[in-house]
Amino acid sequence: MRVLVVGAGQMGGGIAQVAASAGNEVLLNDRGLELVDRGLRTITQNLNRAVDKGKLSPADRDAALGRITPMPELEKVDADIAIEAATENETLKIALFKRLDELTPPDAILASNTSSISITKLAAATSRPGSVIGMHYFNPVPAMKLVEIIRGIATTQATYEVVRELAVAHGKTPVEVRNFPGFVSNRVLCPMLNEAIFALYEGVGTVESIDTVMRLGMNHPMGPFELADFIGLDTLLSILRVLYDGFNDSKYRPCPLLREYVDAGWLGRKTGKGFYQYSGPGGSIVREQQSSPNGVAAATATA
8 A cells, every 4th residue: 555644754654664663555645755755764763773672673774764765846756645743733734625625536535644634624635535434543642552434424334444553554443433523532531631721820840740640640651741831832732722622611721731842832842941941853851940030830941
């Protein structure tokens, strides 16, 4: 199966990696060669680490990389399925689905890695709503086993079966969920993260204390602030807005502190600063903490 992946960032690059490792021919697209090359470098680093750990042979690494073709410009392409993994922005995704509808064969499946946006709405932008489906991988894609599969109102059974088989071929466990805002994963997860931010905003605890409570008391592998930083605070805010608008329920309202961090460009691990300070974009947490003048805990560098 020939797979077009639109978006070479954290999610798109991970999807391309698992697809190529599973034997799929992959076309990797993003907005220009620089972004595609960056995605390919990350994939190469990930596969090299797997080789170093003895989880992958050098031959299998080279074979997987050989199946990925850079595609810096989105153009007419012969693909069996296109998986969109762009920024979590409804307007952007609708525009992409219109273009993919024009540029892919009429029988190609169009899938979205969206974590919250309506599949029915994306499908309505195309001439093939029966072939549009949600295929929500989780981060980091090579390690996480779940794929949420979401049908739009018009998605056919044949489309579902192809996508389900593809997820299994990628080493994932597919779970079908209904097309509601946030699906299952983010409808449950994001309000919890948002409530942790409200607890910080109201001075109930510090970043470290709230994360420690959730790690040790609830046995979560990551505290809510570490996880929010890992997801990306801009992505979290976008999902909460979809939930808030979709359900018209105040329990999904984004915390003002989250909005302020996003406005400041403090988006989490990817920018080097969020609720924690990092050693650099994509780096490790600097654990030393101090309180800011308004009482909100902020991480500080030790250097």
